[in-house]
Amino acid sequence: MKAYVPIILSATFILFSCASTKTIRFRDVAGNPHKFAVNQNAAFHEFDKKKFVRGEDGKLYYDDDRYVVRHGLDISRHDGKIDWEKVRAQGYDFIIFRVAYRGYQSGILHEDENFRENIVGALAAGFDVGAYVFSQAINEEEAVEEAEFILDIIKDYNITLPVVYDPESIPWEEARTDDIPGEQFTRNTKIFCELVKEAGYRPMIYANHLWQAFMFDMEALKEYTFWYADYEDSPQLPYDFEFWQYTAKQKVDGIEPECDADIWILRRTDNDRQESDVKTAG
Secondary structure, three states, X not given: OHHHOOXXXXXXXXXXXXXXXXXXXXXXXXOOEEEEEOOOOOOEOOOOHHHEEEOOOOOEXXXXXXXXXXXXXXXXXXXXXXXXXXXXXXXXXXXXEEEEEEXXXXXXXEEOOOHHHHHHHHHHOOOEEEEEEEEOOOOHHHHHHHHHHHXXXXXXXXXXXXXXXXXXXXXXXXXXXXXXXXXXXXXXXXXXXXXXXXXXXXXXXXXXXHHHHHHXXXXXXXXXXXXXXXXXXXXXXXXXXXXXXXXXXXXXXXXXXXXXXXXXXXXXXXXXXXXXXXXXXX
């Protein structure tokens, strides 16, 4: 997702209370100030920010006995040809692949050019894999089209991680989604997630700070898992997430360009339940 993450916020924010409304102030990477009222009916994480640690290997760790932490990457054709055995040897155990993308001007859906070769190699190397679509849907009909498109492609592969909806802004050029309101994006996201669930996969939503603060109705989407994008050493927004994309500049042996790196933070009770389900299914 490296090529399509528009704006990531800095670590500077203030959380304060006005009556019963909590407001977060923050600055984006250009230094522009923002603030938003936290949706008190949304789902919130319980992570201790002091327990996040950046290792010498560049990975982000979370030292909390209540959770299991796994390390992974998200990959698209922009990452080139990959030596999966080398990547696996560095302690990464999951990959989330871009399966498809919609042109932000043409509106045409495309399969990621390297997806099939990548997923075959990753599965052979022992990775758990998930999938995402880079969305530029402007209405529910196009969100349905994106869901059907990605589900048709992944049906031939062993996808054990979530199937992700990734709507993003295009700040550097005019895009067909420029004037679409957050309410519409929320409806698009919800219908995509429901179709993924009906197909037997676990849906997940990718979102950076601006999308969580200003675009999505976080209450309407609180039943779904979030994949949060934030490049600081601890989460800046209070909303719940399970996966976290914490950098777009990870250096990984076996991948030539710098790439996106992620952690999966799962409560031990949920992890034990998931492993039991996998064993039962097997």
